[in-house]
Amino acid sequence: MAEKKKKKKSKVIIVGGSIAGVSCAHALTLIGWQVVVIEKTTAPPTGSPTGAGLGLDPLAQMLITSWIANPHLLQHATLALTIDQNQATDSSTKVCWTLTREEEFNFRAAHWADLHGLLYNALPPDIFLWGHQFISFSISEDKSHIKVKTKVLRNDKIVEIDGNLLVAADGCLSLIRQNFLPDLKLKQCNTLRRYSGYCAWKGVLDFSGREDSETIEGIRKAYPDLGKCLYFDLGSKTHCVLYELPNKRLNWIFYVNQPEPEIKRNSVTMKVCEEMIDEMMKEAEKAWVPELVKVMKETKNPFLNAIYDCDPLRQIYWDNVVLIGDAAHPTTPHGLRSTNMSILDAAVLGKCLEKWGVENLHSALGEYQLIRVPVTSKQVLHSRKLGRIKQSLHLPNREQFDPKKATSEDLKDIQQKNMPFFTSVY
Ligand SMILES: Cc1cc2nc3c(=O)[nH]c(=O)nc-3n(C[C@H](O)[C@H](O)[C@H](O)COP(=O)(O)OP(=O)(O)OC[C@H]3O[C@@H](n4cnc5c(N)ncnc54)[C@H](O)[C@@H]3O)c2cc1C
Structure with missing residues (x-):
């Protein structure tokens, strides 16, 4: 009897096991992808006092609830x-x-550590490679595969991992982003x-x-x-x-x-x-x-x-590499956006990959970029403005903010509900 050949699962390599990385692991596991998460920290931060507080918007709450086995846990872990x-x-x-x-x-x-623990504990632990530092990647000629080189920090051994897609969830100073957009930090480069x-x-x-x-x-x-x-x-x-x-x-x-x-x-x-x-x-x-x-x-x-x-990026994917979370849109914290944007990035990426499949990666990543960039760009710029208002720093065509003389424009801008796309869902 001819045995049907089992279709190989599509595989994603996620670099970064913080909120964007674990969210992405959920979104892609859900659509049947094989997931590997590479994280340079030596062990899960779960239970540690790492980090501080953050605010979750209603959409992020809904997504987390859909990912974790016991939705009541989110209520317990948050206020x-x-x-x-x-x-x-x-x-x-x-x-x-x-x-x-x-x-x-x-x-x-x-608390960041509670949220991280909640998301992490609802994933199979064997998908995580702790103490692995991302070094470099190479893409196959036909662009169907990507090879990622990592260093095991415990013994300095180099390990190579193959996959179809590399997700850069390596934070605001992303090394992967720098492959495409060198962080020159020179006067002539304000990107x-x-x-x-x-x-x-x-x-x-x-x-x-x-x-x-x-x-x-x-x-x-x-x-x-x-x-x-x-x-x-x-x-x-x-x-x-x-x-x-x-x-x-x-x-x-x-x-x-x-x-x-x-x-x-x-x-x-x-x-x-x-x-x-x-x-x-x-x-x-x-x-x-x-x-x-x-x-x-x-x-x-x-x-x-x-x-x-960072000034908003126009491009957040190249071939088999895509940026999510702070790697895609480093932002100031005034709009309570970083974590919420990361969670939504992961969910949208999952939906796009589900819709187009690994065989149409370019279309999937293109749609992800098309959906996310306009939203995150406006939110990053609004958050930047919020910070400058609240710290009474210079803004073009505007008096420096003084709480004693706050104008109606100031009062409108400083409210969280006036963040662009505050109430929209994707
Ligand atoms: C330990 C920690 C505590 C935090 N606490 C808070 C908080 O209290 N409140 C708040 O609002 N935000 C906090 N943040 C930031 C918050 O997680 C982000 O702003 C937001 O959620 C987006 O997350 P991210 O996953 O995109 O980026 P990040 O949270 O910055 O995560 C990036 C991850 O990538 C890993 N990484 C980077 N480079 C490599 C590499 N070369 N190889 C392997 N792994 C790599 C990092 O170790 C990190 O875990 C914290 C982040 C971390 C890492």
């Missing part, structure tokens, strides 16, 4: 944010007043990596067992809707973000205008020393109410990120 509030603080009097308040906000707050003019101090205060402490009672009095509100506090040439996370944690971000710092090639997170933290606390004391400063002071290991984005 509903039903209010988006912009308020101002007068630095000299420390008087606060509300600028905008949106009560039909439908986001959920998550990539643009320093925003400010850095972000971030921290998560774990207050479990200290719910009744003076600090927590104080902050709840000063910000009475904590637990359901995404607070943006606007000061003089600075702003702060504050919201609660599940499991008795408070997430804060304090943006500070400063010249571009020296960063290591592969990370925008900077090493900080005690003096830098002391300096930051002094700035915080000048800008914010004492209750917020107290939260910052009691936070262990605050960290500092240099904030970058």
Whole structure:
């Protein structure tokens, strides 16, 4: 009896096992592709305190729910944010007043490590190659295959992996993107990596067992809707973000205008020393109410990120290589976009590959690009504008923002609901 030859599965190699990478692993597993994820970190970050808070929009919530086995887990791992509030603080009097308040906000707050764990734990662990660093790739002449070279960091061995498609989910400093668009960072090349003019101090205060402490009672009095509100506090040439996370944690971000710092090639997170933290606390004391400063002071290991984005790319795929997540559209964080864009990229890529199949890869990737680029480009540019408004930096044809003299245009721009494509689904 002639045995029917089993059709070989299409295979994707995903570089990067963070949110974009694990989301893509879900989207492509779902359509029957064989998936390999290459990640240079030595072990899954699940359960570790890595990262801080993020906000999930309704579409991202829906997609995650469709990917994980137990949809209730998303509810447990996140906290509903039903209010988006912009308020101002007068630095000299420390008087606060509300600028905008949106009560039909439908986001959920998550800790990065919890969200990552949720997505990661719902995938087969054997698709991940931890401690593998992407080195290079080559594409076969007929463009049907791609070979990826990786280094096993444990023993420096080189391993080659074959597939049909390479997904670059290797973050905002993507090495794969640099194959096509060298990150020259020279004056004549402003396509990539643009320093925003400010850095972000971030921290998560774990207050479990200290719910009744003076600090927590104080902050709840000063910000009475904590637990359901995404607070943006606007000061003089600075702003702060504050919201609660599940499991008795408070997430804060304090943006500070400063010249571009020296960063290591592969990370925008900077090493900080005690003096830098002391300096930051002094700035915080000048800008914010004492209750917020107290939260910052009691936070262990605050960290500092240099904030970058890129002018939107027009092209996000070349032959068998496609960019997703921060690799495709590095963005400033003000529109709560990075994670949400990554999740949606993965879902759209999955749909396009399902529609066209591996034999029509060019059409699939072309459609993915056609759908995603116009949306992400507008969101990146809007987020850039939001950051410049809130940090009172120069914008063409516009007065520098002053919370005391906020115009109706300012108030419209700073609301999350006015992010382009805020409510649209693909
Ligand atoms: C550890 C960590 C913690 C984070 N915490 C937060 C947070 O608290 N709040 C927030 O809003 N955002 C956080 N982010 C960023 C957030 O994940 C992204 O902005 C967004 O979700 C898009 O994710 P991404 O997967 O495209 O990029 P990233 O999250 O930057 O992930 C890129 C991944 O690629 C891997 N990688 C890069 N180069 C190579 C290589 N050569 N070989 C193999 N692997 C490679 C990196 O190790 C990383 O895991 C965090 C990212 C990381 C990596």
